[in-house]
Amino acid sequence: xxxxxxxxxxxxxxxxxxxxxxxxxxxxxxxxxxxxxxxxxxxxxxxxxxxxxxxxxxxxxxxxxxxxxxxxxxxxxxxxxxxxxxxxxxxxxxxxxxxxxxxxxxxxxxxxxxxxxxxxxxxxxxxxxxxxxxxxxxxxxxxxxxxxxxxxxxxxxxxxxxxxxxxxxxxxxxxxxxxxxxxxxxxxxxxxxxxxxxxxxxxxxxxxxxxxxxxxxxxxxxxxxxxxxxxxxxxxxxxxxxxxxxxxxxxxxxxxxxxxxxxxxxxxxxxxxxxxxxxxxxxxxxxxxxxxxxxxxxxxxxxxxxxxxxxxxxxxxxxxxxxxxxxxxxxxxxxxxxxxxxxxxxxxxxxxxxxxxxxxxxxxxxxxxxxxxxxxxxxxxxxxxxx
Amino acid sequence: xxxxxxxxxxxxxxxxxxxxxxxxxxxxxxxxxxxxxxxxxxxxxxxxxxxxxxxxxxxxxxxxxxxxxxxxxxxxxxxxxxxxxxxxxxxxxxxxxxxxxxxxxxxxxxxxxxxxxxxxxxxxxxxxxxxxxxxxxxxxxxxxxxxxxxxxxxxxxxxxxxxxxxxxxxxxxxxxxxxxxxxxxxxxxxxxxxxxxxxxxxxxxxxxxxxxxxxxxxxxxxxxxxxxxxxxxxxxxxxxxxxxxxxxxxxxxxxxxxxxxxxxxxxxxxxxxxxxxxxxxxxxxxxxxxxxxxxxxxxxxxxxxxxxxxxxxxxxxxxxxxxxxxxxxxxxxxxxxxxxxxxxxxxxxxxxxxxxxxxxxxxxxxxxxxxxx
Numbered sequence: 001x002x003x004x005x006x007x008x009x010x011x012x013x014x015x016x017x018x019x020x021x022x023x024x025x026x027x028x029x030x031x032x033x034x035x036x037x038x039x040x041x042x043x044x045x046x047x048x049x050x051x052x053x054x055x056x057x058x059x060x061x062x063x064x065x066x067x068x069x070x071x072x073x074x075x076x077x078x079x080x081x082x083x084x085x086x087x088x089x090x091x092x093x094x095x096x097x098x099x100x101x102x103x104x105x106x107x108x109x110x111x112x113x114x115x116x117x118x119x120x121x122x123x124x125x126x127x128x129x130x131x132x133x134x135x136x137x138x139x140x141x142x143x144x145x146x147x148x149x150x151x152x153x154x155x156x157x158x159x160x161x162x163x164x165x166x167x168x169x170x171x172x173x174x175x176x177x178x179x180x181x182x183x184x185x186x187x188x189x190x191x192x193x194x195x196x197x198x199x200x201x202x203x204x205x206x207x208x209x210x211x212x213x214x215x216x217x218x219x220x221x222x223x224x225x226x227x228x229x230x231x232x233x234x235x236x237x238x239x240x241x242x243x244x245x246x247x248x249x250x251x252x253x254x255x256x257x258x259x260x261x262x263x264x265x266x267x268x269x270x271x272x273x274x275x276x277x278x279x280x281x282x283x284x285x286x287x288x289x290x291x292x293x294x295x296x297x298x299x300x301x302x303x304x305x306x307x308x309x310x311x312x313x314x315x316x317x318x319x320x321x322x323x324x325x326x327x328x329x330x331x332x333x334x335x336x337x338x339x340x341x342x343x344x345x346x347x348x349x350x351x352x353x354x355x356x357x358x359x360x361x362x363x364x365x366x367x368x369x370x371x372x373x374x375x376x377x378x379x380x381x382x383x384x385x386x387x
Numbered sequence: 388x389x390x391x392x393x394x395x396x397x398x399x400x401x402x403x404x405x406x407x408x409x410x411x412x413x414x415x416x417x418x419x420x421x422x423x424x425x426x427x428x429x430x431x432x433x434x435x436x437x438x439x440x441x442x443x444x445x446x447x448x449x450x451x452x453x454x455x456x457x458x459x460x461x462x463x464x465x466x467x468x469x470x471x472x473x474x475x476x477x478x479x480x481x482x483x484x485x486x487x488x489x490x491x492x493x494x495x496x497x498x499x500x501x502x503x504x505x506x507x508x509x510x511x512x513x514x515x516x517x518x519x520x521x522x523x524x525x526x527x528x529x530x531x532x533x534x535x536x537x538x539x540x541x542x543x544x545x546x547x548x549x550x551x552x553x554x555x556x557x558x559x560x561x562x563x564x565x566x567x568x569x570x571x572x573x574x575x576x577x578x579x580x581x582x583x584x585x586x587x588x589x590x591x592x593x594x595x596x597x598x599x600x601x602x603x604x605x606x607x608x609x610x611x612x613x614x615x616x617x618x619x620x621x622x623x624x625x626x627x628x629x630x631x632x633x634x635x636x637x638x639x640x641x642x643x644x645x646x647x648x649x650x651x652x653x654x655x656x657x658x659x660x661x662x663x664x665x666x667x668x669x670x671x672x673x674x675x676x677x678x679x680x681x682x683x684x685x686x687x688x689x690x691x692x693x694x695x696x697x698x699x700x701x702x703x704x705x706x707x708x709x710x711x712x713x714x715x716x717x718x719x720x721x722x723x724x725x726x727x728x729x730x731x732x733x734x735x736x737x738x739x740x741x742x743x744x745x746x747x748x749x750x751x752x753x754x755x756x757x758x759x760x
Contacts, residue, residue, distance in 0.1 A: 210689030210755070246758050345759075 001080040001090060003058065005050040006157065007065065008073035010167055023048070025170040026070045032232070033064050044153060045109070051079070062163050067230050069196050070170035075147075077159035082113065082150055090158055091124050092131050094146065101138035102128065105145055110152045124148060166196060171232050174198030177280040177310065178273050180265065181205050181236070183219045183338060186284030186313055188227050188330040189321050193312040194282045195231035202278060203234055204269055206241040211345070216338035225386040226330045237272055238380040241265075244371050245345055251365040254347040258292045259354045260362060262301040268372055270305045272379075281305065286313045286321065291350040300354045389744045392699040393586075394533055394563060394674050394731035400588045400636055403629040407590065410625035418622055419613060428624055435631050439595060442634055443580065444571025448599040451618045452627050456562045456583035457484035458607075459596040462618065463558040463579040464488045464527055466604040473524035474498040478510040478539070479716040480532050485560055486712070489527075498522075504716045508537030508668045516547050523552040530570075531563035534713040534729065535666070536674030538568065545576040556603060562586055566637045567673055572597065579604070584626065588733070589633035593626030642734035647672040649732045649741045656745040662756060666727070675730045676714075677748075682755050684728045690751045696744050699729040 009026065023043065030041060030048070039053035039061070053061055058076065065074045078093065080086050096102060104125045106117040115123070128146070129135055149157045179191040181203040191201055205220045217238065228234045241261075248260050269281050285293045292301070302309055313321055325331035390398070416422060418429040432452075439450045453459045464485055468475075477489040479501050493499045500518040505511045510528055519526070526548060528539050541559060548555055558579040564570065565582035572580060580597035584590060598604055601615050610619025650672045657663050662680040679687050684700050691698055714724045732741075 210693060211683070211686050213685060213689060249759065 001078060001086075002051070003055055004077055004079045004157070005053075005058075005062065005065065006075045006077050006159065007048040007050065007071050008075070008162070008165075009048075009070055010072040011169060022070070022170055022173055025173050026068070029070070029171050029232070030065065030068055033068055034061060037061060045151065066163060066165045068171075069166060069168035069198065069230065070173075071165040072167050073165055074163045075159040075161065076163075077149075077157040079155055079157050082110065082154050082156045084115065087120075087124070087148065087150075087156055087158075088127060090156075091127055091146070091148070094128070094158070094160060096128060096132045096135055096144070096146075096160075099132075099135060099143050101136050101141070101143045103137060103139050103142040103145055104128070104148065106148045106150070108150045110150050110154070113150050120148065166230070168196035169198035171195060171198065172200045174200075175279045176200045176202065176277065177282050178237075178269055178276075178278045179203040179282040180269060180284070181220055181224060182284070183216055183223065183334065183336075184284065185318075185325050185331065185334040186286060186289075186321055188223045188284075188334065189324045189328070190282055190284035190310075190312050191227050192230055192324070192328050192330075194310055195227070199280070199282070199310075201227075201231050201234055201282070202237065202272075202276060204237040204239060204272055206239050206265055206268075208242045208245055209240065211242065211245070213338050215336075219333060219336050219338050221382065221384065222333050223330055224382075224384040226333060227328065228384050228386045230328065232385075234384045235276070236382045236384050238382065239268060239375050240378055241375065244375060247366055247371060249345050252362040255349055255351040256354060256359060256362050257345060257347050258350050259297060259300055259359055260366075262292055262297075263304045263359060263363070264368070264372065266301050266305045266309075267368075268375055270307055271372065271376055273307055275376075280308045280310050282310045282312070284313055284321075285311045286316050286318070289318065291352050294352055296353040296355075297351075300356050300359050303356050389696045389736070389740050389747075391730045391732065391744060392697050393733040394729065395699050396585045396591065397588045397733050398735075399585075399590050399629075400633050402636060403589060403632050406629045406632045407625045410628045414624075418624060419611065432622060432624065432627065435627055438631055439634070440597070442566070443582075443597055444573040445597055445599070446573055448597060449601055449615060451596045451598055451614050452622055452630075453594045453596060453618060454592055454623070456482075456560070456581050456586075456594045459581035459583070459594050460484040460558075460560055461488065462596055462604070462607050463581055464525065465607060466617070467525045467556050467558065467579070468492070468497070468605075469524060472498075472522055474500060474518075474520070474522045476500045476502060476515070476518055476523055476526045478515075478528045479503050480508065480510065480534070480537070480539075480713050481527065481529050482533055482560055482562070485527050485529070485558075504537075504713070506718060508532055508535040508670070508713075508717050509539050510544070512540075512543055512547065515544065516551065519547065519551040519555070521552055521554075523548075523555040525556045525558060527558040527560070529560040529563075531561075531568060531671045531674070532668070532713065533563050533674070534711065535668045535676055535717070536563070536671040536731075537668040538564070538670040541570075541575050541577065549576060563671060563673065566634055566639055567643070568671055569639050569643060584630040584633065587630075587633050587637060588735075589630040590626055593623050593630045595630075637734075643672060645734045646732045649736070649738060650675055652738055652741050653730065653745055656742070657748065660749050660752065663752065664723075673732055675732075676727050677730055678723050678727045679752050679756075680726060682726060682752065682759060684726055686755060686759075687726075687728050687748075687752065690755055691748065694747050694751055696747050696751075699731060 040051050042049055062074050078090055080090055104121045106120040108117045144160050146160045174197055177199045179201050181187045195201055207217050224234050224236050244264055252260055416425040416428050418432055436450045475492055489499050502515045503511050531538050556578045559577050561580050562583045566587050578599045582595050584593040606617050613619050654665050658665050664678040666676040688698055688700055711724045
């Protein structure tokens with residue numbers, strides 16, 4: 001008898017012919033996530049099982065698995081060779097002393113096992129009632145369900161507690177995209193949410209040294225580390241925006257400052273996507289949150305790129321975004337007071353309903369191509385891991 | 388690199404390295420142990436306490452060695468807190484390690500007065516007088532402001548206290564004054580005085596609190612009862628000995644004059660630059676506030692950093708937060724505060740370095756101003 005971890009996946013079952021590829025990806029991601037541990041991962045009868053690990057690390061392994069996109073649950077199961085006696089013996093090892101109500105569910109995949117599921121359930125329920133006198137059976141709303149699975153490989157699994165995982169789709173199953181990562185609360189959350197739908201991420205950050213501090217950049221690196229806990233390795237492109245900001249400040253209307261900044265950021269982002277084979281841009285914009293996130297502003301910034309722009313937070317309230325940020329542990333870092341490049345040169349009254357025509361006109365005053373080229377050429381690239 | 392953030396911290400004297408090694412690797416004994424070697428260390432610490440009392444000019448009392456000035460300030464202020472109908476008086480110019488205690492006292496329901504600063508950055512003595520009464524338990528003032536260099540007149544403060552509430556305790560935060568400006572506690576009615584090692588070329592992790600009357604102070608934490616029961620925990624012997632070494636090497640008077648020349652040089656050169664305003668509070672020569680019109684102080688700091696000049700931005704402990712409480716209290720405009728940097732000297736740099744720094748500051752300011760205008 002030994003403990004194994006049974007992994008449950010959610011939507012993967014729906015994926016028909018792609019299911020195999022999804023599971024393969026999931027296995028790769030799990031192997032990477034657990035790279036610091038010794039364990040075996042195998043697939044039997046449509047389910048993944050982690051075994052042969054050091055049980056003193058069980059809790060931390062479960063905690064790591066809970067962060068793997070594509071899994072919906074992990075259970076610690078007791079695995080042993082099937083026989084009527086071993087099942088009786090092992091079910092007694094469950095500790096149900098603090099539980100009030102329960103039921104037993106038996107799945108008999110191995111039809112050669114002589115006792116039918118219903119009969120087994122009654123039998124095993126009786127054993128548990130004898131073992132724990134305070135326990136009561138409740139078939140409809142039990143506090144816990146004791147699962148007994150009799151599989152065809154002559155193994156039986158008993159488990160009761162399910163550890164919930166984050167769900168979503170395996171990282172990488174949706175392709176690769178570029179996250180615009182500022183130092184704020186929203187963008188790490190946006191990245192997390194898209195990664196949860198299977199996107200592998202790279203990130204770009206624009207900084208304006210000396211108008212912003214080295215700490216502001218450090219903060220973004222820290223945020224990238226924090227989301228890489230879920231999102232895997234992240235290639236972080238750090239692009240200096242100083243000269244571009246100075247040029248906009250000198251040559252364009254103050255009220256269009258942010259609009260034009262964001263248009264140039266999008267252009268740079270698209271070029272980075274092209275150079276690195278990324279299929280979409282992800283931003284943390286939320287409708288109406290600030291002047292640059294009105295529908296008209298988004299239209300003006302969106303119009304300079306042809307790649308899809310994913311805005312998973314578009315309909316989120318700030319409070320909701322903050323609660324996800326807390327859940328994924330980015331909130332504390334996000335609220336550190338270092339300014340990112342958006343807040344320097346901030347005009348008092350940014351335009352709320354910019355037009356494409358006006359933005360295009362103002363941009364004729366800039367040597368756009370040269371500015372963008374130079375910014376991209378001087379980018380610093382960091383490989384961030386914390387996965 | 389030209390380092391002009393000496394009010395934040397200073398470079399340790401080379402001489403302290405050997406002292407640290409000696410008291411970590413050779414005479415490493417726990418002063419509370421019973422061996423002959425340990426007793427020797429215990430004796431040394433007693434001598435060192437006397438040494439610091441001498442340097443402070445204190446005729447009586449004790450020195451408690453702590454881990455940092457924040458701890459000294461907490462021991463002094465929190466340790467003087469008593470239940471009952473007492474009142475606690477603070478200046479608006481206190482360092483966060485005192486000021487945030489005042490805020491906390493208020494939250495806990497104690498009566499707290501925060502006395503504003505006058506335009507010279509000193510505690511407003513008239514207002515101080517008006518809040519003192521026989522219920523005043525503690526008055527806490529900073530000796531030299533870490534933000535502006537303004538010096539509070541301890542003599543006058545002590546006189547006022549003696550007249551109105553002779554039993555009240557006076558705590559002075561002397562982190563920017565001890566071994567920097569010539570003064571003596573003799574003749575002053577100061578009960579508690581905090582000072583710190585790393586502002587004086589000693590290592591970080593060691594500081595002190597002068598205590599005139601130990602029975603009036605309560606400990607912050609409980610343990611083996613070291614240092615008269617006021618600071619349980621094994622003494623940082625090496626740190627304390629390094630601190631002593633550093634203080635031995637400092638000639639207050641000589642350094643004061645040297646630094647004064649540096650400050651004057653800087654004021655002279657920078658005041659010629661268009662757009663630069665100097666705020667000299669005629670206080671400590673070690674600290675100078677410079678305002679760069681039209682450019683954020685933080686931008687100047689980063690741009691100077693790139694050119695090898697390191698300056699500070701208000702208190703390094705509070706510069707992470709927007710605004711500046713002390714400068715606001717003196718009555719500075721927001722625009723001025725946001726454009727100000729703090730330049731602070733040490734006596735071991737040269738006038739040539741200061742001259743060079745001035746050139747770089749001028750060049751960087753002109754460049755940035757051009758770029759943002």
